[in-house]
Amino acid sequence: xxxxxxxxxxxxxxxxxxxxxxxxxxxxxxxxxxxxxxxxxxxxxxxxxxxxxxxxxxxxxxxxxxxxxxxxxxxxxxxxxxxxxxxxxxxxxxxxxxxxxxxxxxxxxxxxxxxxxxxxxxxxxxxxxxxxxxxxxxxxxxxxxxxxxxxxxxxxxxxxxxxxxxxxxxxxxxxxxxxxxxxxxxxxxxxxxxxxxxxxxxxxxxxxxxxxxxxxxxxxxxxxxxxxxxxxxxxxxxxxxxxxxxxxxxx
Amino acid sequence: xxxxxxxxxxxxxxxxxxxxxxxxxxxxxxxxxxxxxxxxxxxxxxxxxxxxxxxxxxxxxxxxxxxxxxxxxxxxxxxxxxxxxxxxxxxxxxxxxxxxxxxxxxxxxxxxxxxxxxxxxxxxxxxxxxxxxxxxxxxxxxxxxxxxxxxxxxxxxxxxxxxxxxxxxxxxxxxxxxxxxxxxxxxxxxxxxxxxxxxxxxxxxxxxxxxxxxxxxxxxxxxxxxxxxxxxxxxxxxxxxxxxxxxxxxxxxxxxxxxxxxxxxxxxxxxxxxxxxxxxxxxxxxxxxxxxxxxxxxxxxxxxxxxxxxxxxxxxxxxxxxxxxxxxxxxxxxxxxxxxxxxxxxxxxxxxxxxxxxxxxxxxxxxxxxxxxxxxxxxxxxxxxxxxxxxxxxxxxxxxxxxxxxxxxxxxxxxxxxxxxxxxxxxxxxxxxxxxxxxxxxxxxxxxxxxxxxxxxxxxxxxxxxxxxxxxxxxxxxxxxxxxxxxxxxxxxxxxxxxxxxxxxxxxxxxxxxxxxxxxxxxxxxxxxxxxxxxxxxxxxxxxxxx
Numbered sequence: 001x002x003x004x005x006x007x008x009x010x011x012x013x014x015x016x017x018x019x020x021x022x023x024x025x026x027x028x029x030x031x032x033x034x035x036x037x038x039x040x041x042x043x044x045x046x047x048x049x050x051x052x053x054x055x056x057x058x059x060x061x062x063x064x065x066x067x068x069x070x071x072x073x074x075x076x077x078x079x080x081x082x083x084x085x086x087x088x089x090x091x092x093x094x095x096x097x098x099x100x101x102x103x104x105x106x107x108x109x110x111x112x113x114x115x116x117x118x119x120x121x122x123x124x125x126x127x128x129x130x131x132x133x134x135x136x137x138x139x140x141x142x143x144x145x146x147x148x149x150x151x152x153x154x155x156x157x158x159x160x161x162x163x164x165x166x167x168x169x170x171x172x173x174x175x176x177x178x179x180x181x182x183x184x185x186x187x188x189x190x191x192x193x194x195x196x197x198x199x200x201x202x203x204x205x206x207x208x209x210x211x212x213x214x215x216x217x218x219x220x221x222x223x224x225x226x227x228x229x230x231x232x233x234x235x236x237x238x239x240x241x242x243x244x245x246x247x248x249x250x251x
Numbered sequence: 252x253x254x255x256x257x258x259x260x261x262x263x264x265x266x267x268x269x270x271x272x273x274x275x276x277x278x279x280x281x282x283x284x285x286x287x288x289x290x291x292x293x294x295x296x297x298x299x300x301x302x303x304x305x306x307x308x309x310x311x312x313x314x315x316x317x318x319x320x321x322x323x324x325x326x327x328x329x330x331x332x333x334x335x336x337x338x339x340x341x342x343x344x345x346x347x348x349x350x351x352x353x354x355x356x357x358x359x360x361x362x363x364x365x366x367x368x369x370x371x372x373x374x375x376x377x378x379x380x381x382x383x384x385x386x387x388x389x390x391x392x393x394x395x396x397x398x399x400x401x402x403x404x405x406x407x408x409x410x411x412x413x414x415x416x417x418x419x420x421x422x423x424x425x426x427x428x429x430x431x432x433x434x435x436x437x438x439x440x441x442x443x444x445x446x447x448x449x450x451x452x453x454x455x456x457x458x459x460x461x462x463x464x465x466x467x468x469x470x471x472x473x474x475x476x477x478x479x480x481x482x483x484x485x486x487x488x489x490x491x492x493x494x495x496x497x498x499x500x501x502x503x504x505x506x507x508x509x510x511x512x513x514x515x516x517x518x519x520x521x522x523x524x525x526x527x528x529x530x531x532x533x534x535x536x537x538x539x540x541x542x543x544x545x546x547x548x549x550x551x552x553x554x555x556x557x558x559x560x561x562x563x564x565x566x567x568x569x570x571x572x573x574x575x576x577x578x579x580x581x582x583x584x585x586x587x588x589x590x591x592x593x594x595x596x597x598x599x600x601x602x603x604x605x606x607x608x609x610x611x612x613x614x615x616x617x618x619x620x621x622x623x624x625x626x627x628x629x630x631x632x633x634x635x636x637x638x639x640x641x642x643x644x645x646x647x648x649x650x651x652x653x654x655x656x657x658x659x660x661x662x663x664x665x666x667x668x669x670x671x672x673x674x675x676x677x678x679x680x681x682x683x684x685x686x687x688x689x690x691x692x693x694x695x696x697x698x699x700x701x702x703x704x705x706x707x708x709x710x711x712x713x714x715x716x717x718x719x720x721x722x723x724x725x726x727x728x729x730x731x732x733x734x735x736x737x738x739x740x741x742x743x744x745x746x747x748x749x750x751x752x753x754x755x756x757x758x759x760x761x762x763x764x765x766x767x768x769x770x771x772x773x774x775x776x777x778x779x780x781x782x783x784x785x786x787x788x789x790x791x792x793x794x795x796x797x798x
Contacts, residue, residue: 089545090610177414184716195504198577215650223721
């Protein structure tokens with residue numbers, strides 16, 4: 001038979017394993033100079049990403065009481081009402097006022113919660129006057145970008161290059177199955193659906209490299225459908241466009 | 252809803268109205284005991300078969316999860332090929348939904364509903380047997396597809412076209428998956444009809460609907476969800492089947508078809524399916540909490556209305572799975588609002604459970620521990636659901652590990668915890684012996700810690716931008732994912748110990764009386780007035796329910 005002492009060594013061993021696995025990882029293979037994909041919460045780089053971050057914090061502020069209060073009450077009950085010799089259980093089983101209260105108050109909180117997100121949806125959905133238009137096409141298993149206003153140049157399976165502090169409007173579609181274009185630092189995720197066009201916009205605040213990844217299961221190499229966006233100054237962008245045009249003409 | 256067992260009144264003017272016999276009806280027993288199991292139409296035998304199937308498939312689905320966690324233990328492993336990885340994640344989802352959670356709840360429903368309402372069996376015992384046995388070819392069909400050319404279905408359990416169409420999923424795997432879903436759907440639908448008819452027509456005299464135990468209410472609502480939703484899923488996957496093999500163009504964009512239409516149809520079933528997988532769990536949790544607080548369920552009427560509201564609202568929120576699919580902003584506003592509304596009745600249930608244990612004398616038996624753990628975990632899953640209902644935030648974390656964390660808190664922290672609670676609670680009734688409490692304690696703590704170690708960090712990597720269903724990932728996420736993979740091992744340990752404790756209990760002699768937990772003085776449930784296990788046809792005389 002397994003005694004109650006069985007659980008403790010198992011738990012201790014497991015906790016040790018978890019700790020070793022977590023803190024013993026080799027982080028050296030991540031180049032320090034490269035910005036991490038994980039930074040968007042602390043370092044959003046587009047107006048939409050700022051909005052999403054603030055929205056997330058606002059939801060947190062509203063929902064934390066509902067996250068904490070049931071847990072606190074639960075642990076209070078466990079501590080306070082455990083069976084003691086001679087204790088008699090209470091016999092109440094209804095309280096209409098209380099029930100109305102815990103229906104109405106959360107409902108009102110949800111209304112408060114919804115208003116800023118609705119404003120933000122409108123902001124995300126309203127396309128600004130584009131400075132640069134691009135067309136994004138998802139393909140198994142790479143991304144194809146076209147610049148219709150810049151000689152219709154097309155790049156495949158290489159980083160997207162866009163100018164900093166300009167309104168970029170992207171029309172998206174897919175050539176085969178449904179993909180999703182997601183760059184967390186931009187606060188943008190949009191499916192690319194075959195036979196349809198979807199649209200997003202972004203305006204990146206600073207230059208640099210930003211990472212993303214396909215976010216809709218699209219086949220065996222879904223995980224290898226990475227996104228890299230290189231945000232450069234207008235001059236660098238113009239030079240890059242000229243170079244690409246020459247490359248195109250030379251083909 | 253106190254239930255008193257009265258002697259039925261003698262008919263006016265004396266004798267000779269036909270009555271049920273005083274003695275239990277002796278069923279015909281075939282000489283070979285195997286036939287008595289395989290050929291049985293007894294709701295209790297079928298309930299146990301459902302639970303056994305669920306346990307077995309739980310081991311299979313858990314093993315598939317093990318393959319996934321091994322592959323993801325670090326960022327650049329090749330434990331599985333990318334093709335096989337996609338097959339594993341597809342089958343893990345499908346098996347856990349169609350062959351673990353839904354059959355487990357159907358098993359409890361089959362076993363307990365007739366006992367709770369004072370009936371001798373389900374309304375259609377043969378159809379009941381059919382509902383169970385059709386699940387076997389369904390499971391075999393799905394699982395056998397691992398052996399065919401091209402392997403099992405690998406388009407995710409959502410099977411979105413065009414990925415699930417012939418052009419991108421060549422072999423017969425997806426076809427077998429679709430036929431498996433059809434058979435599982437037939438099982439669900441016939442089972443649901445059986446539950447509705449049983450509950451509406453076979454309650455003992457005096458048990459009106461508002462005296463019915465809460466578990467029966469959750470199953471009644473659940474059965475309607477299944478009955479309304481499942482045919483739509485069957486239709487959607489049939490259209491995929493026709494597109495694949497018979498030249499139709501429902502979802503082929505090049506021929507004017509629309510892949511987004513499939514998503515609408517699929518989620519019209521598959522969002523209610525979330526409630527199908529958790530509503531009966533709500534019912535079981537209510538019973539366990541009330542039993543071991545030695546109180547009656549708080550706010551019974553409110554609970555019934557909340558279950559009904561969740562059932563109705565569950566059908567009008569499917570679009571929140573499609574916030575990034577390019578549907579219009581107006582639709583997104585509507586679905587966002589409707590989804591948030593569901594938090595209200597769900598909250599009513601959480602508060603009512605807390606009020607149920609408030610002021611009680613809590614006995615920390617294993618089922619009670621699982622029920623209390625359920626509350627804690629389900630609150631987390633519910634709150635992250637409110638996050639996901641917000642369109643801007645959802646568009647950031649949609650199809651990321653944040654979503655994976657959310658639905659595993661609901662389905663593992665909610666459904667599986669409630670199934671554990673129900674198993675430990677009613678096992679003495681079903682088997683005549685209690686499961687070992689000390690091992691139960693270890694199972695609970697291993698599972699609770701393992702569950703949190705596995706799924707809590709998924710919120711983090713999801714927020715950090717890790718997409719779901721990926722075979723390898725950027726090295727930034729490696730540390731957290733190693734931790735998650737080790738958390739999985741704790742859940743495996745809990746599962747193994749649970750299986751061992753079931754075997755250990757079944758090797759002991761039966762020793763339970765009618766009310767082994769000593770709770771029925773307050774609960775007054777018919778279940779705990781029958782012997783453990785109950786005889787064939789349950790009640791020597793159909794009980795009458797007093798006021």
